[in-house]
Amino acid sequence: MTEQTTWGILGTGRMAKVITAELLDLDGAEVLAVGSRDQKNADAFGETYSIAQRYGSYEEFSQDPNIDIVYVATPHFRHVEDVRLCLEAGKHVLCERPFSLRPEDVEPLIALAREKNLFLMEGMWTRFTPGIRKLCDLIDRKAVGEIKMIIGGGGFIPTDESASHIYDPDHGGGVLLDSGIDLISLTTMIFGKPTTVNGIATLSEEGVDEQNAILLGYSHGRIANLYVTIKAVQSPYMTLLGTEGSIEVIPPVYAPQFLIVQNQEGKQTIHNSPLEGSGYRYELEEVMTCLRENRRESSIMSLDETLRLLNIANEIRLQTGVRFPFE
Ligand SMILES: NC(=O)c1ccc[n+]([C@@H]2O[C@H](COP(=O)([O-])OP(=O)(O)OC[C@H]3O[C@@H](n4cnc5c(N)ncnc54)[C@H](OP(=O)(O)O)[C@@H]3O)[C@@H](O)[C@H]2O)c1
Numbered sequence: 001m002t003e004q005t006t007w008g009i010l011g012t013g014r015m016a017k018v019i020t021a022e023l024l025d026l027d028g029a030e031v032l033a034v035g036s037r038d039q040k041n042a043d044a045f046g047e048t049y050s051i052a053q054r055y056g057s058y059e060e061f062s063q064d065p066n067i068d069i070v071y072v073a074t075p076h077f078r079h080v081e082d083v084r085l086c087l088e089a090g091k092h093v094l095c096e097r098p099f100s101l102r103p104e105d106v107e108p109l110i111a112l113a114r115e116k117n118l119f120l121m122e123g124m125w126t127r128f129t130p131g132i133r134k135l136c137d138l139i140d141r142k143a144v145g146e147i148k149m150i151i152g153g154g155g156f157i158p159t160d161e162s163a164s165h166i167y168d169p170d171h172g173g174g175v176l177l178d179s180g181i182d183l184i185s186l187t188t189m190i191f192g193k194p195t196t197v198n199g200i201a202t203l204s205e206e207g208v209d210e211q212n213a214i215l216l217g218y219s220h221g222r223i224a225n226l227y228v229t230i231k232a233v234q235s236p237y238m239t240l241l242g243t244e245g246s247i248e249v250i251p252p253v254y255a256p257q258f259l260i261v262q263n264q265e266g267k268q269t270i271h272n273s274p275l276e277g278s279g280y281r282y283e284l285e286e287v288m289t290c291l292r293e294n295r296r297e298s299s300i301m302s303l304d305e306t307l308r309l310l311n312i313a314n315e316i317r318l319q320t321g322v323r324f325p326f327e
Contacts, residue, residue, distance in 0.1 A: 003028060003292065004029075005288045005291055005292075006067055006068045006069075007030065007031045007032065007069055007070070008031075008032060008067035008070045009034045009035070009045075009070075009071050009073060010035045011036070011072070011073035012044075015073045015096055016073035018278050018280060019071050019280055020049050020051075021278070022277050022284060025277060026285070029288065031049060031051050032053055032064070033052070033067055034046050034049075034053070034054055035055045035058050036054075036056060037056070037057070038056060042054040042056050062085045062086050062088075067091055068091070068291065069091060069093065069094060069291065070092070070093050070094070071094050071123075072093060072094070072095040072096060073096055074096075075165060076097075076172055076177065077101060077170075077172040079095050079096070080100050080105045080106065080109060083095050083109050083120070087109065090118070092291060094121050094123055094283075094284075096122075097122050097182070098313070099122040099306045099310060101172040101177065101324060103307050103310040106306065106307060110307070117296060118296065119287070119291055119296045119297070120303060121287060121303075122301060122303075122306040124185050124283070125280050125282070125283040126182055126185065126253075127283075127300050127301050128282035128283040128301075129255040129256075129279055130255075130272050131255055131256035131259065131272040132189075132254075132255070134272050136190075138247060138261060142244075143242075143261055143263060144243070144244050144247055144261065144263050145242040145243030146220075146242055147190060149222065149223050149240075150191065150226075151238070151241070152187070152225075153227035153229075153234060154183065154227075154228060154234050154235060154236025154237065154251075155211075155228065155230065155232045157233060158230055165178075166178050166208070167208060169206050169207050174209040175228050175229060176313055176317065176322075180212055180226070180228035180313070181313055182254060183226050183228060183238070183253070184214070184313065186253065190240070191222055192218065193308055194217055195219060197215075197216055197316060198215040198217075199212055199213065199214045199315075199316035201213075201320035201322065203320070207321075207322060209317070209320060210231050211230070211231055211232075212227060212228050212320070213226075214316060235252060236252060236253040236254065237249060237253055244264060246262050247259055247261050255275055257271065
């Protein structure tokens, strides 16, 4: 592969636009093609972002021989078929989060990527932001001793049409997969694999989860206590309690500008460097670094982590009585 990474964008919605704009601003990235279900959408998108190859079918898009890596920006309920299409066509893939609805659907894709020696990663962008990298550094340096407890949560009340999928059981709706997965991801990034998973939820009339309270137990007596809701409003935050103090991750938790560390030395506010671009470039840089170094997985967001997150979400879903219509 050359130093230049050529990207194809699958889907033309909100995230496709954000990531394409970010890629256009990144050294070493070229956006070569866009794929849509509709030629008109592909043409309009291509026009806006000056993308040369514009395909009105996902199948045709996947056959473009000049694409190195596809960014899959379709809704999560169809990620499995879209990722499979791209892997089978020999493309590396960055797939938006959540990777899918259920772990059992993702396992064969991971096997396929490994068999074909292709890069595959879930776009868990938060893990790559400077504020979260700084948080990891503080934890590694034991700035507040051993972390024993994580408390965190967030909520929003969707108002616009673009959030209608959250209420739709046919589209794998529910707040757990839509947003809770990000909080669970940050928690497993810190604590690893839980030993116990417990959730309670309130469900909509259609049977999707609108509120989740989640208790995760880990080895050495560590606990995470999380919540996520679309019935109330709270900027997502997280507090880490350690044996020698605490770290407050000030909202937005996904790309925090400030961390407040309280330990024997007193209280210190850490200012993280401002986000460059929309904040997604850090994950994109990681993907391109992996490709240049011939790595097929990111150590920051591995495929085992993707499976771990989906297993946790699945267990909570089954405990709380959420069922997908096709099950
Ligand atoms: N990382 C983050 O912070 C973040 C934030 C928001 C969303 N997401 C994730 O990003 C992914 C895409 O979300 P989005 O907000 O960009 O969605 P969106 O605006 O609805 O766009 C999705 C695109 O997928 C294509 N598509 C294919 N089948 C579709 C279907 N049955 N219904 C609707 N669209 C369909 C459409 O493009 P064509 O019509 O051109 O084929 C559409 O424009 C999801 O997995 C979501 O969870 C991530």
